[in-house]
Amino acid sequence: MRKRKTFVSLATFVAVMSVHLTALAEQTKPVDSGATSWMLTSTALVLLMIPGLAMFYGGLVRTKNVMGTMMHSFAAMGIMSVLWVICGYAMSFGSNILGGWFGWNPDYFMLAGIDETIMDAGVPEYVFAMFQGKFAIITPALIAGAFAERVAFKGYCLFIALWGTLVYNPLCHWVWAEDGFLFNMGAAGAIDFAGGTVVHISAGVSGLIAAIILGARRGHPEASMQPNNLVMTMMGAGLLWVGWFGFNAGSSITSGLSTAQALTATQAAAASGALIWLILEGWHQGKATGLGFASGILAGLVAVTPAAGVVKPGGALALGALAAVICYLGISVKNRLGYDDTLDVFGIHGLGGIVGAIFLTFFIRDSWMAEAAAAAGRSWSVTDQLMVQLSAVGIAIVYAGIVTAGIVFLVDKTVGLRASDDEEMSGLDPSYHGERGYGMLNAG
Amino acid sequence: MKLITAIIREEMLDQVREALIAAKIERITVCRVSGHGNQKTERVYRGTKVIPNLIPKVRMDIAVNDPLVEITCDTIIDAAGGENPEIGAGKIFITNLEGCIRIRTREQGEQAM
Numbered sequence: 001m002r003k004r005k006t007f008v009s010l011a012t013f014v015a016v017m018s019v020h021l022t023a024l025a026e027q028t029k030p031v032d033s034g035a036t037s038w039m040l041t042s043t044a045l046v047l048l049m050i051p052g053l054a055m056f057y058g059g060l061v062r063t064k065n066v067m068g069t070m071m072h073s074f075a076a077m078g079i080m081s082v083l084w085v086i087c088g089y090a091m092s093f094g095s096n097i098l099g100g101w102f103g104w105n106p107d108y109f110m111l112a113g114i115d116e117t118i119m120d121a122g123v124p125e126y127v128f129a130m131f132q133g134k135f136a137i138i139t140p141a142l143i144a145g146a147f148a149e150r151v152a153f154k155g156y157c158l159f160i161a162l163w164g165t166l167v168y169n170p171l172c173h174w175v176w177a178e179d180g181f182l183f184n185m186g187a188a189g190a191i192d193f194a195g196g197t198v199v200h201i202s203a204g205v206s207g208l209i210a211a212i213i214l215g216a217r218r219g220h221p222e223a224s225m226q227p228n229n230l231v232m233t234m235m236g237a238g239l240l241w242v243g244w245f246g247f248n249a250g251s252s253i254t255s256g257l258s259t260a261q262a263l264t265a266t267q268a269a270a271a272s273g274a275l276i277w278l279i280l281e282g283w284h285q286g287k288a289t290g291l292g293f294a295s296g297i298l299a300g301l302v303a304v305t306p307a308a309g310v311v312k313p314g315g316a317l318a319l320g321a322l323a324a325v326i327c328y329l330g331i332s333v334k335n336r337l338g339y340d341d342t343l344d345v346f347g348i349h350g351l352g353g354i355v356g357a358i359f360l361t362f363f364i365r366d367s368w369m370a371e372a373a374a375a376a377g378r379s380w381s382v383t384d385q386l387m388v389q390l391s392a393v394g395i396a397i398v399y400a401g402i403v404t405a406g407i408v409f410l411v412d413k414t415v416g417l418r419a420s421d422d423e424e425m426s427g428l429d430p431s432y433h434g435e436r437g438y439g440m441l442n443a444g
Numbered sequence: 445m446k447l448i449t450a451i452i453r454e455e456m457l458d459q460v461r462e463a464l465i466a467a468k469i470e471r472i473t474v475c476r477v478s479g480h481g482n483q484k485t486e487r488v489y490r491g492t493k494v495i496p497n498l499i500p501k502v503r504m505d506i507a508v509n510d511p512l513v514e515i516t517c518d519t520i521i522d523a524a525g526g527e528n529p530e531i532g533a534g535k536i537f538i539t540n541l542e543g544c545i546r547i548r549t550r551e552q553g554e555q556a557m
Contacts, residue, residue: 064455219458426455434488436500 032122035255039127042250045243046134050077050141052239056294057145058437059233060343064427065149066228066437072144075157076137080164084133085111091169092132096179102170103177121253131250136172139199140164145343146207147417149225150217150424153432155417159210162407167206167400171198175392182392186384187376188368190392193262194251196306196357197396204350205397206404208341213408214418216340218425228437230290237294241270244301248308262308266301269320273300276324295348299327302352307360315363322359323352357393361386445541445554446513448506451479452524452534457502463523464506469516471557473505482531501534507541509554 054073061069080088087109094105107113108129117125140160144151151159174180175192182190182197192198217225227233249263277296282288300320304311307319331347341347361382373380411417423431430436452460457474464472478498486493508516517536525533546556 223458425458430455434486436487 029118029120030122031118031124032255035121035253036123036127038255038259039123039131039250039253042246043127043131043134045246046131046138046250047077047243049240049243049247050074050134050138052236052243053138053141055232055236056240057148057236057343059229059231059236060145060227060291061149062225062427063228063437064429066429067433067435068153068428068431069144069148070437071153071433072148072156073141075153076141076144076160079157079161080137080140081133083161083164084129084136088136088164088169089129089132091165092136092172093129093177094173096173096177100174100179100181103173103179119253123253128253131253132172132176135195135199135247136164136168139168139195139203142199142203142345142349143207143210146211146341146345147214148342149428150214150342150419151428152416152419152423153428155411155415158415159407159411159417162411163206163404166407167202167403168198171202171396171399174395182395185391186388187372187380190388191310191360191364191385192306192357192392193309194248194305196302196353196360197392200302200305200349200353201357201393201396202400204346204348204353205400207345208339208350209401209404210408211341211346212339213405214412216338217342218421220340221335221338227291234290234294237297241297241301244270244305248301248305252309258309261312264313265304265308265311265316268313268316269300269304269307269323270297271300272317272320273297273303273324276321277328280325280328295327295331295344296324298348299323299352302349303356303359305353306357307363310365310368311360311363312365315360318363319356319359323355326355327351354393354397358386358389361389445507445509445544445557447539447541448504448508448513448516448520449537449539450504450506450520450524450534451477451501451536452504452520453532454500454502456524456526456534460504460520460523463519464516467515467519469506469508469512469519471506475503475505477501477503499532507544507557509557513538 050073054070057073058066058070089111090105090108091102094103094108097104105113111126111129114125114129119125119128121128140163143160143163144156174182175190175198177183182192190197219225244266245263248266249259252258252262274293274296277292277299278288281292300323303319303323304316307316311319327344327348330351331344334341334344334347364382364385369380369382369385372385376384408417419428419431450460454476461472461474464470478500480497481499481501486495488494504520506516517538520536543552544554544556545552549556
């Protein structure tokens, strides 16, 4: 997601320059209606992932928690959108302050200064800001799966507001803003096309830390806790796959060749991830489950997220398959370790994101490596880039882990993050929402 | 032989089940039911408080031999009532059982329990 520089077409560049020379009026940049319309579509597609996630998670919990779990995703749409407009965009895409911890730009406060701005890519800045805002919504919503079925609603709301501000915004700034230090690491930056580190590793690691600090659900692991509605989970997984085209292909911030490359890689990785998971499960357990297929889709999609801009379809197939294998093993290990990452946020998003961000290095297309070598002014090897990727992954893990631990501790000691025993036993729905998910009569 | 039918709050199911298992009463049938009682539970729909006239409950059916009736009922009462039982904690019905047959072995009567 190179914000402004990389994907400016030559034509736009010439047009912009000539306008600059004659009028010096920066508001008269031409709008590229092709790019803008795809970005508008992508923005809507990424938003669609959040109800998709609500359905995916909602179907996997017990009946008494279905509304509470879906509300975790929907509440993020409210809280994170408001915060993003007020200060999230300014913190993520403003210029470095406080030594580059995050950014700030007074013009972006309340998005007041971008009312008429057209970006160099020919896209109104409002579209870019809203597109990015969707990522800020889905990332904390992903974490909710790790501590599903046992958090208080009020505490959760405060947690995601703090997490979005103190973890997401700085990470987003480091990786995607022009002056972010990970954006400029090595020859051509740490590669994170659409959010492997920013979204998936940060959510996965934070979920793991929060799940460990808050402790397991009552009765885990002896009591069997069955999904209330796998049909809804499958529909949610389908919506996530569809929405991911906006997530990845939209991250090109254009509508052209790089969009097509990202789109193809996305489809290839999702399909190979799902297929490999199904084969593994069939071989290991003797049954090919629907939830397994859905998990494989997600593992593949997560792994290709950082890589979609730089790998060819063959590489995407390999990444999807590798992610499915590693996530499958990771979840088996989790079951032995006994911690309660309820919906496998770390197992899928954490591990999948790490696999994608590291192993993409071996599948980068030659033209990207040539550009990197040119930028470095020397030869740029796979090992050089691997070091950059490992550093970026390590920084994301350490930063997200430490700050999340602090936030969980703070929220739990103040308004309370862990549900009380009674509330947990009654279920999130009656305890915090006064509702039931399914019919009032004889709810299944 | 007696059939013990307990109607309890749905959120107490886990506790009751765990208590029964601890008391070695491990053969139970559970279903979700709805019914009228004295309890009034408020729910919120679109900002309006609603009192549903049929309240969801859990019904447990436990068939036991006579010596186990008392311990079964006591266990359910202790677990389902909590420390301060309130309206809506539930009821237990005890009925005589005419017979019992285990399908697999065709055993009959008390040994089939």
